[in-house]
Every structure is written in structure tokens, then in C-alpha cells.
Amino acid sequence: MEKHTEKNGIFGWYFKTNLLVRILTGLILGAAVGIVLGGFFPDAVKPFVDKTKFFGDLFIRLLKMIVVPVILFSLIAGAASIEPSRLGRVGVKVMVYYLFTSALAVAIGLAFANLIDPGAGFNVIGDAAVKGRVAEAPSISQILLNIIPTNPIESLTKGDVLPIIFFAVVFGISLSYVKTSSNHDLARIGGILLDAVNAAAETMYKMVKGIMQYAPIGVFVLIAQVFAQQGPRAIGPLLTVTLAVYLGLLLQVGLVYGGFLSMFKLGLIRFLKGANEAMVTAFVTRSSSGTLPVTLRCAEENLGVPRTVSSFTLPLGATINMDGTAIYLGVCAMFIGNAIGLPLSFNQQILVILTATLASIGTAGVPGAGAIMLLMVLESVGLKVTEGSAVAAAYAMILGIDALLDMGRTCVNVTGDIAGSAIVSKSEGDLDLSKWS
Template sequence: MQNINKNLTLHILIAMVLGVIVGRLFSLGVSETDDTLINLFVLNLSLKEFFVEGLFNVGGSIFITSLKMLVVPLVFISLVCGVCSLNDSAKIGRLGAKSIGLYLFTTAIAITFAISIALIISPGEGMNLTPAQDYQAKQAPSFAQVVIDMFPSNPINAMAEGNMLQIIVFSLLFGVAMALSGSAGARIASLFEDLNKVVMRMVTILMGLAPYGVFCLMAKLFTYLELAEITQLAQYFVTVLLVLFVHALITYPSLMILLGKLNPLPFLIKMKDTLMFAFSTASSNATMPITLNTVTKKLGANNSVASFTIPLGATVNMDGTAIMQGVATVFIAQVYGIDLSFADYVAVLITATLASVGAAGVPGVGLILLAMVFQQVGLPVEGIALILGVDRLLDMTRTAVNVTGDAAVTCLIAKSEQQLDESAFNASDKQLELIEENNSKTV
């Protein structure tokens, strides 16, 4: 399996590029008014329907479904193993406080950067765009209701529905009960350790098939992606991308240096595979198995910490979404000619930061939070329709930033808990392979 994953980064990158090229070629046949030879060829022989709607759609869907298939068993098994190994309920509370505190802190930094840079660039100045469609905002649940809904009445149902917060709570309780159950708990714990190894092996197998899934996803996406909308909203698009890169390449490395005394360069290098998974899937939950594998196997974070912080981060860490909200607020205000005061921007900062936890696990959470922010400062919610066309591509980049934040916070908390193997953190991929080979020979 090591040989399969040896050049995984290169293979995924090639798959992404080929997917984009193939998708754009097929997009030439999408317009029925384009009377070109390639259009006639594609339409008459139904190649687009066979490949894009058939082969690419099936391949990409199976890949995403396979990733999501591993999420619930991985979170439950890994978190139970981690909590059971802690043997200290106070430590669990400490991990929770540190995790949520750091996630909220990075989210606040993200939206502050977003608003500040957007005000400097002014992406919406002089634009007179009109919404292409009406947007009906969904009602976000109250914070009290979110807290109540964290506790499952039926844990099996929670797992079936993929409700991460409920799964996390049940796993914590189950792990604590195992730790307190003496010999009976120890026997079950050994079973869970074996199950954890099996699930992680499934993750490794799936990583070997990733280039094929990534190619299918990118080919289908770029067949239907409207580049004209990106051109029309170029300033907004570039501003969001700029802030995302600033946050990923400056904020997280700075925190790792200041709070953890860690070198961020090995961290960023080892995250490359995970980032490409996140970009191609546009789902933090789907990428979770890969993220957990990276922070434990490559970055040296102990599973007792990572099994708690990674699922929690995939659920409540909304740094990328917060950046979109900050830039979108400035953009829509400028497009509609609405002047927002300093107090309004402070309200946006507080609302978006706290709501990132309050709306955790809600489908379409990014747009729900954006609607909440717009309502808070009196912006027209229908303005969200303006940015929907380019949001799919930006969502892919936002997910990569969110995943980077999950891993960075995990390393920081593991370091603070003395649960980070810094020799593994700083080791190169080749050194880690040698260590793994030596360990397997020893076993």
C-alpha cells in the first residue's frame, strides 16, 4: 500500500488537471446554439450524456459516497478509543474547551481579515448587478435548540443520519463508560483498537483510488461551470480567494509558531494530499478520514486528541465560510449602495463567529449563516443569489482552508497536552516510511 500512495500527490494533481481539461472540452457541446463540429459530434453521438452524466457522474458519486461511508464508523470507533485511553474526565472537558476556544478564535480572525481586505479592495464598487433568482433564506435554529439536539434520543438513528454532534456526544459518553468499566471495558477497548486499525486500512485503500474519483468530480464540475459568471464577479471571486490564501498561509502558520513553537513548513507540506481531497470533494465531512489519517500518521498527533478535535472541527470550524461571509457582506453592501457603520461590521464579526457553532451540522450551513449575517445588518437577503453562481468553486477552496484549520488546531492542542510526537511532525515523508517499515518488521 505504501507503493500505491508514494506518488499520490502527483497522481491527484494530474487527475485534477485532466479533469478540468476534459470538462471544458465537453462544455463546448453544452450550448445548442453553438453550431460547431465538436458540438454536433458531442450532441449527435450523446458522448456528453454517456461520459458526463454517466461515467463521470457515477465515478465521482461513488468516490464521495465511499468517503462518507467511512466517516461515521471512523468517528465513532476512533473517538471511543481516544476517550477510553484518556482515563480522565477532566481532560475531556479541557480538550473541549481548548478546541472550541481555538476554533472560535481562528474564525474571528478569518472574518476580520475578510472584512478588512474587502473594504480595501472594494469588490462591489460601481457594479449594478441584479439577482438572477430569488433566494429564500432558511431559518437557522436557536442556540438553545442546537444544544438540546446535541444529545441523541437514538444513537443508531444519529449514525444513520450522520449527525456529527450527536455522534460525538454519544462516543464521548460510551468511551468514558468503557474507561470506568474495569476489565469488561478493557476487553471491549481492545476490540475497538482492532476495529480502528481496520477502518484506517480502508482509508488507505480508498486513498489509492483517489485520482480516479478526483478526475470524475473535476470533469463533471467543469463541464457545467459557468465561467462567464466568474468573469462578471471577478473582483469578488479574487478577493475571497486572496483572503482564503492569507488565512491558510499566514494565520495558521503564525499561530503554530506563536502558540505551539512548531515549524509550519512540515505541516503545510504534509497537508498537500489532504488539501487536494478537500478541494475536489468540497466537503469537510467527506475529507475527515483523510484528515485524521494525516494528523495521526504524518503529523504525530496522538489519536486521543485527534479523534476528538478533527470530528469537532469538521462540524463547527467555519473559517472558510466566515471569510466568504465577510467579503460577501462588503460586496453586497457596495452593490446595493448601502453604507454599513463600524458597529455593523462588529455585529457581523460577532454574529458569524458565534453562529458558526450554533448552526453546526445544519445542511446548507454556509448560506444559512450568510442569511443570518445579512439580516443582522439590514442587507437584502436576495443578494445571496448574486454570488451563488461562483460559490461552488469557492466552496472547494473554503473546504481546503477549513481542513487546514482542523489539522492546525489539532496539532496545537496535542502539543499543549504533550500528545504530539514532534520527531514525527518534523520528519519527512521518506523518514516516516522508513520508521513505518522498521515498525512493521519489528512486529
């Protein structure tokens, strides 16, 4: 009944329209309004920015509100879902594969970003006095040491992303041992705690979904401000970001997945033919979790992955294997740094790889999750997304084209899940090779 009221109330037309269409409409209208204001009514730009600032800032604050709880609950739930009894050879192999390919994916994204240099010389304007000041980059050893929090509560309060990620993963793995304990009381308590964490994670996903209903308005306002202040030259950097992301995605499939498959004497072309239905479904739905039934069927029926393997590796992959998202994070973090005149240093790029790889463990396989991860990555390298700042304006530009980028990255996420399942099955001698002839 509530859903019916929402769809047919005074804003029924708004909620009936697909969110992707609404966000893209907000992007286009915002760009058009900004260009008209900047080109024909330059004196109206500052009053427009001042009067609409509240609506843009509101969107940024809503997103920042959910970052820490999303990290905490989703990572604990994701790590705790891995049963210790199943972390045998198959579990270890697929976990190593997922984490290694995710790290490679971020590196590929950063490589293309360094090569193409999206956002260089753009100089996004923000109202805040600070563009997003970056602290002195610590050494690599200090970066690794800083991952371990001395006080997890303090890290949560301050929003220190890497320590929160580390604590959540360790807590989740420990919880997985508690809930499978031979002690009945411990197992019962562990199960109750996991149920509570899962409920909290699902609640956060609902909040994300609700906040994204405001995204078209927030995107319209923020993009209009950017184009009013910067003019049509903002179009070029967005096209460059899209090009860099999709080139990285193609390289991940062809070089990384193709290379791993060839190491195990499996053909990339045959693999792509068997996986294409799941890849197309992922591209259209933009959801690894939503594509899972199709992914399972393609892996089993088309590529000969036994159910004993696929039923473990594919759901796990939909939770922790986000190679496409990792490429997106690398490119977009570099774009935002360049766009505000603070290019990422080598050490900061290492931080991006670490944060993106670790954060991928618990990122929800739902549309738009990558945009929340991008907030985490930016925070980890000192680019604070504060209301009115240049960082917030550059982030809004990415959010405007996020749906287009999300299609490609979700497709690659699912492709990596299937490739990992086939490789692990082959290494265990369980793969039906008749499907590959």
C-alpha cells in the same frame, strides 16, 4: 498483484498520474471547454449540459453516499480513542485549546468571508428547479436544542448532520469508558466494538479514496458546465475564495497562535523556526496523519516538548484539531451561499461554527477530508447538494481548487497541534525552555 494490475491496465496512465495533477487538469480543461462552448458555440451549451449531466450527477451522488457513514464511524472512533485515564489535566487543557482555537478559526474564516464577500453577485446556474432552498433559520436556543437527537436512527436516515455528530461523540466517549472498564468482560466487548468501528472508519476512508479517483472526471464535467453557462467571470470568484482562505490562515497563525504563545511567554518566531519542517511537510503532503512522525520530532527535538506530552497531544491533534480546515469551511460555505443568491444569515453562520467545530473532532487527517466536511456544513445550514442544483455547481467549483486550499489548511492544522502541545507543556512546567533561547 492487484495494485500492479491497476497501474498497468488499460487505464494505467490515469492511475499513474498524481491525483492532484489529475484534478487540476480536470479543472483547467473543464474551464477551457466551458469558455469555448459559451463563447463560440452558445447553441451547443444546453445539449452539452444535458448529455454530460449524468457524469456530474454521478460524482455528487457518490460523495453524498459516504457523508453520513463517514461522520458516524470516524467521530465514534475519534472520540473513543481518547482514554479516560489520560483525560487528566493535560487532556482537559489540550481539548479546551483545540476546540476553542477551532471555533476561533471558523469565526475568522467567516469574518474574512463577510469582509471580502466571495461569490457575491455571481449567481451560479443550476438545472434543478430549486437552487438549494433554505429553511427558515431557527433561533440560537433552538439550534442548540436541535443538536440533541430525539431519535438517532431517524437522524441517520434523514442525514441531519448536527444530531449525528452529537450522538457519535457521546457514543464514542461512552465507548472509551466501556473499553477501559475494570470489568474484564465489558472491557473485552468494548475493545471488540472499537475494533469494529475503527475497521468501518478505515473502510470508509478507502471508499473516499476510491471515489476521489473519479473526481477529475466529475470536476471536469461540472466545471465545464459552470463556465459554459457563466463564462470567464467564474474565474474571479475562485481567486477571491483562495485569497480569503489564505488571509484567514495567516491571521490564525499570527494572531491566534502567536497570541496564545505570547500569553505563556513563548516567542512566535522561535516557534515557527522550530516547527517549520513539519509545516512544510504538511503543506506538501496535505496529510496531518502522514506528517505526524515529523511533527513529533520537531516538537521534541526543536521545541523541547517532552514525549510524555507530545505522544498524547499530537496524535490527538491530528485527529480532532482542524483549525485550517475550519477557516476553509467558513469561507467556502459563505461563497456557496453568495454564489447561488442565498447569503448565509447570522444564525446560519453560528450553525457553521458549531458544525465545523464539532465535526473536526473526527475528521480524518488525510488529503481531501475537508471537502467531505464541507458537505456536512452545507447540509447543516440547509444548502442541499443535490444533482444538477446550483449548490452542486458551486460546490464543484470549490472542489476544483480544493487541493490548493488543502495545502494551506493542512499546514495550519499541524501548526496548531504543535503550538497547543508547547503551550500545555509550558503550563505543566515540563517544557525544555533551553530550546527557546
